[in-house]
Amino acid sequence: MTEPPPPPNQPPTPSGYGHLPGPPQPGYGYPAQGDNPYAQTSPYGQPPAPPAGYGYPPPPPGVPGVPPGAPGMPPKKKKRTALIAASVAAALVVTAVVYVGFFRGDGDDPKQPVAQSSPPVDEKPSGSPSVDQGDGSGNGAAQEDLNAGRKPGEDKVLWLKTSKVDGPGAGVDAEGQWVVGDTVAKSVWKSVTGYGAADGKEKWKIDFPAEICAVTDGTTTDGKTVVLFKDGESDSANCNQMRMIDLKAGKEGWSKEVPKEGLFDLFAGPSLSLSGDTVAVNRVTRSTVFKVGTGDRLFGTPAEGCQAGTYLGGNGKMIGIATCQDADSTVEVQGTDPATGKPAWSFRLPKDFKVTSVYSVDPLVLDIGNEAKKERSIVVLGPDGKQRTTVSGEGKFATGCGSAFSRSFQCTTGLVDSNTLYLPTATSAGTGNEVVAFDLGTGKVKWRTPAGDKRTLTPIAAANGQLVLYRKAEYDQGGEVLTVPAAGGTPTPVLRHPSGASAPVESSFYSPKTDYVDGRFFISASRLLAKGKDEKLLMVFGK
Helix, strand or coil: CCCCCCCCCCCCCCCCCCCCCCCCCCCCCCCCCCCCCCCCCCCCCCCCCCCCCCCCCCCCCCCCCCCCCCCCCCCCCCCCCCCCCCCCCCCCCCCCCCCCCEECCCCCCCCCCCCCCCCCCCCCCCCCCCCEEECCCCCCCCCCCCCCCCCCCCCCCEEEEEEEEECCCCCCCCCCCCEEEEEEEEEEEEEEEEECCCCCCCCEECCEEEECCCCCCCCCCCCEEEECCCCCCCCCCCCEEEEEEEECEEEEEEEECCCCCCCCCCCCCCCEEEEEEEEEEEECCCEEEEEEECCCCEEEEECCCCCEEEEEEEEEEEEEEEECCCCCCCCEEEECCCCCCEEEEEEEECEEEEEEEEEEECCEEEEEEECCEEEEEEEECCCCCCCECCCCCCCCCCCCCCCCCCCEEEECCCCCCCCEEEEEECCCCCCCCEEEEEECHHHCCCEECCCCCCCEEEEEEEEEEEEEEEECCCCECEEEEEEECCCCCCCCEEEEECCCCCCCHHHHCCCCCEEEECCCEEEEECCEEEEECCCCCCCCCCC
């Protein structure tokens, strides 16, 4: 007898699916406590030693090579796990560490377009211009022409910015990267600097009294953002100071301290989420929302009921991720008014499920998981908070969001646009990955784009019915920017990065920040060793 479908406001509870071995992924629904954020293996492996002069840091502390077959790592020979739908939409079962198996039906077309490199053109580029190193501190050591060896049909390195910072022993964060108009702004430790997007010349710099400890990728429509910095330089300093920055003008705005939301607000693991003219300062169990333009507090975590400890925004919409005060500490997702904090609807997760990632707020796409049972579902909700479908398909997809150095609920590698979810499959040594497009209406696979032999594709932008992909560089082969329409098709290269002198530099960025704006590709470091030596910071490609 067929089981009845679940209620419309309740995702099907995964059951009966085999579990894969290994420890569960930490951090379901809240930042993990006591975890070393650097304790993971670099996805790039260990390339040959690059040329001197650009400050190539080794992987950060706690990033040793892990032999195949070690606990928590995928085996050499991968086995696909078939997940069978138990009701109207199949839930996904998560593996132990960071992968999930999907099921693809036999009817899928195996002949999918491969993201091949564009063929060389007959015209030869006019010369190999030297890269403008800019006037910033730390650029004097790198004199090599990064366009040397550029092949016909390849585009250019426009400029490379290096940084010379003498910081604490563990290194410094450099998470912030924003492209606004003709300026790209980059945060490093205690400052944010704006550079000309075309030439790399320093336009402005804003210094902070202490370390910048949290940023958001978002900006307002007029180019403003908010950063968090510490209230002192001691090891016990709190990350609770806010400052607004006008990235277009290169000027700092208001500054204020984030107030505590109750006695149990320990201000641990803070992160920021910006939507429209509001910014949420999230931390473990508590959150406060402010108006970006003025710094005024709008609302915070309620004292009673299901208490939202995280507010996330996008496209002018906002949701709250709340924990209910019941015996099971049930998690509830709430549609939230960004001006008042009042919930318009609520979606209660099954027992022991928590939110692991949010791919989009509008439309709302949630990645939820049961840590104890190692189960996972990607759930799509409508504007009324009712479940539309769950996503299913074959592949192994990473859980968790953010870079190797920061954890965030909001994913930048999983993107949503045109009723489509784009997810990259996980990579492993010696194999390439693919990007999979899912229809949010049906939850099924629309198309797949393989990266090619031993290459890696990463979604970096999705808007107006077009997906932008970055095919990562290899030590001897430059990266590439490609576009694919939401309906699928053969990827179109729009930038081909040089494979000569610049490829070792481009390929050595570990856990980088990337943007493609106005025909230029920006890639930057998210952390520096800060040993007082030149280190590569920000690299820009274009025509």
